[in-house]
Amino acid sequence: MLNPLRILLSATKSLPTRRCSGYVSRMRFTLQSGRILLFHRLSPLLQRTERGTFRPAAFNSSDVQLILERLGSDRSLLKEAVLLGCSEQNQAEFCLDLGELDQAAVEEECEGNFVDLRKSFFLLTGAEAPLVSKGQALLRWHQTSRFCSATGQPTHRNQAGSQRVCSSTGTIYYPKMSPVVIVLVSDGKRCLLGRQASFPRGMYSALAGFCDMGECLEEALCREVAEEVGLEVQRISYSSSQHWPFPHSSFLLGCHASVSPAHTQLNVDVTELEDARWFSLEEIDSALQVRSPPRRGDAPVVWLPPKHTIARQLITEWTDRQRE
Numbered sequence: 001m002l003n004p005l006r007i008l009l010s011a012t013k014s015l016p017t018r019r020c021s022g023y024v025s026r027m028r029f030t031l032q033s034g035r036i037l038l039f040h041r042l043s044p045l046l047q048r049t050e051r052g053t054f055r056p057a058a059f060n061s062s063d064v065q066l067i068l069e070r071l072g073s074d075r076s077l078l079k080e081a082v083l084l085g086c087s088e089q090n091q092a093e094f095c096l097d098l099g100e101l102d103q104a105a106v107e108e109e110c111e112g113n114f115v116d117l118r119k120s121f122f123l124l125t126g127a128e129a130p131l132v133s134k135g136q137a138l139l140r141w142h143q144t145s146r147f148c149s150a151t152g153q154p155t156h157r158n159q160a161g162s163q164r165v166c167s168s169t170g171t172i173y174y175p176k177m178s179p180v181v182i183v184l185v186s187d188g189k190r191c192l193l194g195r196q197a198s199f200p201r202g203m204y205s206a207l208a209g210f211c212d213m214g215e216c217l218e219e220a221l222c223r224e225v226a227e228e229v230g231l232e233v234q235r236i237s238y239s240s241s242q243h244w245p246f247p248h249s250s251f252l253l254g255c256h257a258s259v260s261p262a263h264t265q266l267n268v269d270v271t272e273l274e275d276a277r278w279f280s281l282e283e284i285d286s287a288l289q290v291r292s293p294p295r296r297g298d299a300p301v302v303w304l305p306p307k308h309t310i311a312r313q314l315i316t317e318w319t320d321r322q323r324e
């Protein structure tokens with residue numbers, strides 16, 4: 001069976017002109033048979049399921065056309081859909097921002113709500129969080145890359161939305177991510193978590209920081225830990241990576257690192273972090289039990305980033321190792 005993503009990806013590589021019309025019709029066909037995740041000014045549309053959980057709302061193109069018609073919008077908006085990839089079921093997946101339509105009217109038509117992406121991350125539990133995150137990042141990139149940074153001329157997207165091309169020089173631009181190191185530091189018995197003033201109340205996470213130009217992962221990690229909490233790390237091991245849509249599109253490289261139990265005194269840079277603390281295994285176990293962020297008026301409690309974040313993965317890897 002033909003994989004629509006493979007067709008699209010091979011078709012996006014600088015096609016000879018004579019093959020373009022075939023590509024356009026294939027892309028149209030794929031869009032017609034695919035499912036489209038909707039956004040409004042970069043907030044994804046979520047629907048509540050019968051079980052009370054949330055899922056991103058996905059529609060086929062004829063449903064979206066109908067919605068556009070009902071709301072008095074031009075069907076051509078559908079052409080702005082950006083290819084996200086291909087599902088396990090071999091179905092192409094797209095995202096589309098309906099920011100030019102009235103938000104409440106779209107919500108009513110679609111029986112869902114556009115929810116800020118950060119909030120969505122706490123509501124979505126499954127594999128759809130990364131999909132929504134990718135969609136938002138791609139839509140944001142298109143919205144902020146409309147002009148060539150060298151010539152100032154407009155850029156035009158290719159059919160799939162995987163690149164933009166300067167209308168004057170033909171320079172091709174691709175979506176960008178900023179590399180970030182995220183690290184769980186341990187002194188052997190405790191692990192170190194911090195919080196920025198902008199985090200939701202009570203939430204602690206692993207330390208993170210952007211890699212500077214020319215730095216390798218290890219250098220960025222040592223510098224960030226030294227800058228943020230004044231510690232010198234010893235052993236570094238790589239765990240896994242994750243695309244992260246905030247603040248603009250980061251590529252998180254998750255690591256573990258250790259410090260000598262004799263040198264654990266923290267010197268927190270309060271311009272970067274509101275607080276940083278060592279946590280015992282018991283404290284982490286209780287924080288992992290907190291199922292949802294505390295509400296206003298609830299007693300203060302330490303809680304951790306949601307399941308699909310790399311920070312939480314690093315923390316659970318650490319707790320598993322402590323029990324070995």
Ligand SMILES: NC(=O)C1=CN([C@@H]2O[C@H](COP(=O)(O)OP(=O)(O)OC[C@H]3O[C@@H](n4cnc5c(N)ncnc54)[C@H](OP(=O)(O)O)[C@@H]3O)[C@@H](O)[C@H]2O)C=CC1
Binds near residue numbers: 206208210250305309
């Ligand atoms: N998944 C998770 O649980 C967590 C994820 N994160 C993510 O990690 C990333 C980095 O975390 P953070 O602690 O804020 O980073 P940093 O510790 O590097 O501090 C942020 C500062 O770095 C400077 N900076 C350098 N390069 C960049 C860049 N490419 N983009 C933006 N700012 C840059 C800015 O300062 P200036 O303007 O002064 O130059 C910015 O205010 C973010 O994407 C954040 O969302 C962070 C913690 C937990």
Ligand SMILES: [Mg+2]
Binds near residue numbers: 207208209228272
């Ligand atoms: Mg930081």
